[in-house]
Amino acid sequence: MMASSRHGLSSALRGISRRFDGGKWQTLEQQFQSLRLSPSLIRGRRCLSTESESTELVGQPPITAAPEIDVEVLVERYRIAKHARPVPVSPSYFSRTPTFNDRYLALEKLAKTYANLPVIPAADAERIAWKTLADLRQSFGEPVKATDYVKCLAIVKSLHLIHPELKPDVVTEALQEFKRDVQAFLNVAKPIPIDKFGRALGVGRRKSSTARAFVVEGDGQVLVNGKTLADYFGRVHDRESAVWALHATDRIDKYNVWARVEGGGTTGQAEALTLAIAKALLAHEPALKPALRRAGCVTRDPRRVERKKHGRVKARKGPTWVKR
Amino acid sequence: MSAPNCLRGLVRPSATIPISAPRTAAPRVAPIALVRSAPFSTTAINARRQDPNQQGGGGKGHVRQGKKLKLGKFKKNAVESKGKPPLPGERKAYRKRITLSNDNAIPVPWLKDLDADDLASAKNIARVLALPEEVQDQLRASEAFKPTQCWGMFRKPSLLVRKESVDLMNRMQASVDRKQTLRLVVTGDKVTGKSMMLLQAMAHAFLNNWIVIHVPEGQELTTACTEYAPIPNTEPVQYMQPVYVLKLLQAIKRANEKILAKTYTVSGHPELPQNITPNTPLLALCNAAKEPDSAWPVFQALWNELTAQGANRPPILLSLDGLAHVMRVSDYRSPAFELIHSHDLALVRLFTDALGGAVHFSAGGAVLAATSRNNAPRSPSMELSLAQREAEQTAGKEAAEVPQKDPFFRGYDDRVEAVLRSVQVLRLGGVSKLEARALMEYWAASGMLRATVDEKTVTEKWTLAGSGVLGEMERAALLTMRI
Incomplete structure (x- = not known):
C-alpha cells in the first residue's frame, strides 16, 4: 500500500524531472514546487467555504461543552485483567533467526515511516554491492531463508532510493549492515590520458609477460623493443596477434606503435602486446570498446602456469607406470 | 600371378588341408569347413594371427602353446622396408631444384617483358616486369636463382622494380659511361632482397650485352668443399680451385655465349692445351678448358683477355653473393697445416682485387657483392668497414659519427679492410x-x-x-x- 503511493509520487516526480533536466535528479525545492497547488484554486475553495459557513450559522442552538472525563473511572470500567504476562522486547524472541528478524522488522518499520520521502530514479542512485544470501548467512550466523532474503533486500533497495539530501541517518545506518565489505563499484578505472605528443600508453599482461605500448596516430609502423615486428617475432602468427587490436578494428594504417615488452616467451609477449595496444587504442577512440571486446582484446587472460603437484611429474602428468 | 599357382587353385580348392592328416579321421566333408573364408585383415601377419586352426599348412611347422621364454624382449621389431631409398644426391637435388614457372598460376595480362633500359628508368619504380626467356636462360646458367625464392609460384619469373634497383642500375650505367668500374656492396637485413638486387643487376647487364661473371655462393670457395692445389711459382703461395673454376668457366660460357663469340683475343696463349692464336673468339678460349687440370690457366687467360687494356671489350659485371665467407680465413690448410686466408685462394683474390679497385676494365663495368644473413660467419672487419663506408656516404647530409675500431679487440683483419676501403655501400630495407x-x-x-x-x-x-x-x-x- 505504502509502496504503491510512494511509487506514484516518485513516478510523477521522475516524469517532471525528465522533462526538465534529462534524467538527473532534481533538488528538493524543484520537486516541492511542482507539488504546490496553484493560488487561484486555493482562493476559489475559500470563497465557497465562507459562503456555506454564513448560511449554517443562522438558527443554530448555542454550544455547550462536554462534561470532564474522569480517567480513573474509565480505567476501572475498561480493565480486562488484573495481571499481565511479561512479553519479550524483541518480537522475534522465539524465532530461529532473531538477528535477521530484528533487522527485517526494523527495516519494515523504517520503510513505513519514511514512505513519503521523495525518491530518485534507480539509475541515478549510487551503485552498491549488497550482500548475497551466503554473505548474509555468514555475517548473521543464522540460517536465513532465501524468500526472506529476497523480501528484505527489496526493502533495502527501496530505502536506498530515498533522496540523498533527505535520507535520515537511521536509514543509512540500517542499510550499512546489508552492504558488502568490499565495494567493487568504488574501484573505477583511471582513464588513460593522451599526452602532448599525442601518445597513449597502454599496459597489457599475459602469462608472465608485460607490455607497454605507446600508440600514436601514424601509418602502420610498429617497433617492439627497438626492432621491427618481423625482426622481433619470428612467427607470423605472433606478429598477427601483436597487432590484432588494430587489425580487428581496421585501424592498422592509422596508428604507429612503439612498445617495450619484457618477461615470458614469444607467445606471451605477443598477446601482452595485444592487450596493451587495445587499451591505448581505447584511449584514442573509446567507441571501439565493443568491437575490441568482440575481438577478444579487452579482457586480460588470467591463466598462468599451473603449479606442480607432489606425486606428479608436472602439474597433471602422472609418473610412468612400472610393473612392481 | 604366376600360371602354376592359378592352375593349382583350380585343381585343388582346399589347398590348406594338411596332407599328413589321416583321411579316415577327416571325412570328405570336414575340410570344406576348414577352408578359410576371406579373412578380414589387411596384412599377412594379422591374417595368420586370426586363424588359430591353421597348423603346418603354411609350412611354418608346429607352434607351441602356453608360456614362452622371450629372449629378444627388448629388441625392436625390424623396420619394414618401405621401397627403394633415394639414390645418393637425389634428395639434395630435389631440395635444390629451381622451378621457374607454375602452370596452375593465372597468367598476368598486363605483365610486360623487361627491356634494356627498363630497370634504369625511374618511371618503372613500383612496377612488376617479367624476365624475357633468353635472360631467364642466362640467369639460370649463371645460377642467379635460388631455391629459397618463390619463383615456382608464378607463371613467369618477374621482378619488382624498386627505388634502390633503379638507383643501382643508374650508378652502373654512369660508371660505364665514364669507362670506370662501380665497386659496390649490397647489404641489409634478412630477406630484404639482396640476392634479388644482384639478380636485377645481372638481368640489366645481360640485357645490355655485358659480360657477366657470377659466383653464386661465396661459401663454396672457402669452406673446403672443393679441390684445391698450390699454383707453382707464386710468392706467397696462392691456391687454385680447378674443379670449381671449370664449373665457373662453363657457366660463363653458357651465360655469355653470344657476346663471347663476338669478342676476340688480342694476344696468343701458347701455354694452353689448345694453342690459342690472336683474333680467336673468347668462346673458343673458354672451350679450351675440358679438364679441371687446364681450368685455371684457361680462366686466367680469359681474365687477362677481358681486362686487356686498349682492346674493344664489352662492359663486365663481376658479382659474388655471400661476401662474409670470402672475407675471413678459409677452412683450407697449407702443406704446413696452417689455415689459408681466403684472399690467398686465386679466384677469391681475383674478385677481391677487383672489388678493391686494382683492376681496370677497358669499357667500364661493375663489381658487386652482396652480404648474406643466413649462415654467414662473423667478419668483424667487414662489418666495421661497411658501417664506416655507410657513415661516410651519409656524412654529407648529416654529420653522422663514423664508427671506430674497438682498441681491445684482436679479431680485425687488415687485408679485408684494405679491400673494403673505398667501396660504395647500398643498404636495403623494406619497400x-x-x-x-x-x-x-x-x-x-x-x-x-x-x-x-x-x-x-x-x-x-x-x-x-x-x-x-x-x-x-x-x-x-x-x-x-x-x-
Whole structure:
C-alpha cells in the first residue's frame, strides 16, 4: 500500500524531472514546487467555504461543552485483567533467526515511516554491492531463508532510493549492515590520458609477460623493443596477434606503435602486446570498446602456469607406470 | 600371378588341408569347413594371427602353446622396408631444384617483358616486369636463382622494380659511361632482397650485352668443399680451385655465349692445351678448358683477355653473393697445416682485387657483392668497414659519427679492410607502400593472393612484414597457410 503511493509520487516526480533536466535528479525545492497547488484554486475553495459557513450559522442552538472525563473511572470500567504476562522486547524472541528478524522488522518499520520521502530514479542512485544470501548467512550466523532474503533486500533497495539530501541517518545506518565489505563499484578505472605528443600508453599482461605500448596516430609502423615486428617475432602468427587490436578494428594504417615488452616467451609477449595496444587504442577512440571486446582484446587472460603437484611429474602428468 | 599357382587353385580348392592328416579321421566333408573364408585383415601377419586352426599348412611347422621364454624382449621389431631409398644426391637435388614457372598460376595480362633500359628508368619504380626467356636462360646458367625464392609460384619469373634497383642500375650505367668500374656492396637485413638486387643487376647487364661473371655462393670457395692445389711459382703461395673454376668457366660460357663469340683475343696463349692464336673468339678460349687440370690457366687467360687494356671489350659485371665467407680465413690448410686466408685462394683474390679497385676494365663495368644473413660467419672487419663506408656516404647530409675500431679487440683483419676501403655501400630495407601494393597486385592477379588488394590489406601485410621487408611479406601473404 505504502509502496504503491510512494511509487506514484516518485513516478510523477521522475516524469517532471525528465522533462526538465534529462534524467538527473532534481533538488528538493524543484520537486516541492511542482507539488504546490496553484493560488487561484486555493482562493476559489475559500470563497465557497465562507459562503456555506454564513448560511449554517443562522438558527443554530448555542454550544455547550462536554462534561470532564474522569480517567480513573474509565480505567476501572475498561480493565480486562488484573495481571499481565511479561512479553519479550524483541518480537522475534522465539524465532530461529532473531538477528535477521530484528533487522527485517526494523527495516519494515523504517520503510513505513519514511514512505513519503521523495525518491530518485534507480539509475541515478549510487551503485552498491549488497550482500548475497551466503554473505548474509555468514555475517548473521543464522540460517536465513532465501524468500526472506529476497523480501528484505527489496526493502533495502527501496530505502536506498530515498533522496540523498533527505535520507535520515537511521536509514543509512540500517542499510550499512546489508552492504558488502568490499565495494567493487568504488574501484573505477583511471582513464588513460593522451599526452602532448599525442601518445597513449597502454599496459597489457599475459602469462608472465608485460607490455607497454605507446600508440600514436601514424601509418602502420610498429617497433617492439627497438626492432621491427618481423625482426622481433619470428612467427607470423605472433606478429598477427601483436597487432590484432588494430587489425580487428581496421585501424592498422592509422596508428604507429612503439612498445617495450619484457618477461615470458614469444607467445606471451605477443598477446601482452595485444592487450596493451587495445587499451591505448581505447584511449584514442573509446567507441571501439565493443568491437575490441568482440575481438577478444579487452579482457586480460588470467591463466598462468599451473603449479606442480607432489606425486606428479608436472602439474597433471602422472609418473610412468612400472610393473612392481 | 604366376600360371602354376592359378592352375593349382583350380585343381585343388582346399589347398590348406594338411596332407599328413589321416583321411579316415577327416571325412570328405570336414575340410570344406576348414577352408578359410576371406579373412578380414589387411596384412599377412594379422591374417595368420586370426586363424588359430591353421597348423603346418603354411609350412611354418608346429607352434607351441602356453608360456614362452622371450629372449629378444627388448629388441625392436625390424623396420619394414618401405621401397627403394633415394639414390645418393637425389634428395639434395630435389631440395635444390629451381622451378621457374607454375602452370596452375593465372597468367598476368598486363605483365610486360623487361627491356634494356627498363630497370634504369625511374618511371618503372613500383612496377612488376617479367624476365624475357633468353635472360631467364642466362640467369639460370649463371645460377642467379635460388631455391629459397618463390619463383615456382608464378607463371613467369618477374621482378619488382624498386627505388634502390633503379638507383643501382643508374650508378652502373654512369660508371660505364665514364669507362670506370662501380665497386659496390649490397647489404641489409634478412630477406630484404639482396640476392634479388644482384639478380636485377645481372638481368640489366645481360640485357645490355655485358659480360657477366657470377659466383653464386661465396661459401663454396672457402669452406673446403672443393679441390684445391698450390699454383707453382707464386710468392706467397696462392691456391687454385680447378674443379670449381671449370664449373665457373662453363657457366660463363653458357651465360655469355653470344657476346663471347663476338669478342676476340688480342694476344696468343701458347701455354694452353689448345694453342690459342690472336683474333680467336673468347668462346673458343673458354672451350679450351675440358679438364679441371687446364681450368685455371684457361680462366686466367680469359681474365687477362677481358681486362686487356686498349682492346674493344664489352662492359663486365663481376658479382659474388655471400661476401662474409670470402672475407675471413678459409677452412683450407697449407702443406704446413696452417689455415689459408681466403684472399690467398686465386679466384677469391681475383674478385677481391677487383672489388678493391686494382683492376681496370677497358669499357667500364661493375663489381658487386652482396652480404648474406643466413649462415654467414662473423667478419668483424667487414662489418666495421661497411658501417664506416655507410657513415661516410651519409656524412654529407648529416654529420653522422663514423664508427671506430674497438682498441681491445684482436679479431680485425687488415687485408679485408684494405679491400673494403673505398667501396660504395647500398643498404636495403623494406619497400615503400606503393611498391608493396604493386607487388601484391601482381600476386593477386596471379591467383596466389586471394584477397582484395586495398589500402588496408597492403598496410596490414606491410606492417606484419616489419615495414615492408619483401621476404617477410611473402611469408605473411603467400607462404602462411590460412584455413
